[in-house]
Amino acid sequence: QVQLVESGGGLVQAGGSLRVSCRASGGTLSLYAVGWFRQAPGSEREFVAAINPNGNNQYYNESVVNRFTISRDNAKNTVYLQMNSLEPEDTAVYYCARSRYSTYSRLAGQYDSWGQGTQVTVSS
Numbered sequence: 396q397v398q399l400v401e402s403g404g405g406l407v408q409a410g411g412s413l414r415v416s417c418r419a420s421g422g423t424l425s426l427y428a429v430g431w432f433r434q435a436p437g438s439e440r441e442f443v444a445a446i447n448p449n450g451n452n453q454y455y456n457e458s459v460v461n462r463f464t465i466s467r468d469n470a471k472n473t474v475y476l477q478m479n480s481l482e483p484e485d486t487a488v489y490y491c492a493r494s495r496y497s498t499y500s501r502l503a504g505q506y507d508s509w510g511q512g513t514q515v516t517v518s519s
Contacts, residue, residue, distance in 0.1 A: 397422025
């Protein structure tokens with residue numbers, strides 16, 4: 396059973412940047428699409444970004460286009476989310492997830508392995 400561990404969250408001022416990481420153990424990420432989701436207090440979990448297995452295609456929520464970049468290093472079994480120009484509305488717990496498939500999706504139901512999440516807080 397693959398285990399995913401997120402890291403790199405924290406507190407940042409609006410306009411700042413953070414990079415969160417998702418490292419897998421006990422299984423590989425390289426054959427699967429991987430996604431990032433987020434959940435703010437009182438809100439449903441929301442798709443943020445996804446990447447295909449070889450990293451040459453990415454898919455973003457419209458609200459983060461041109462601000463966030465998803466990437467992966469299959470040799471390190473790790474996926475990253477670089478977040479720039481952060482806004483208070485980006486405050487949430489960020490989760491990575493491994494898809495059941497090699498094709499990416501914004502649907503949480505297509506992901507079967509989830510990390511525990513990392514908190515990102517953006518102050519105004």
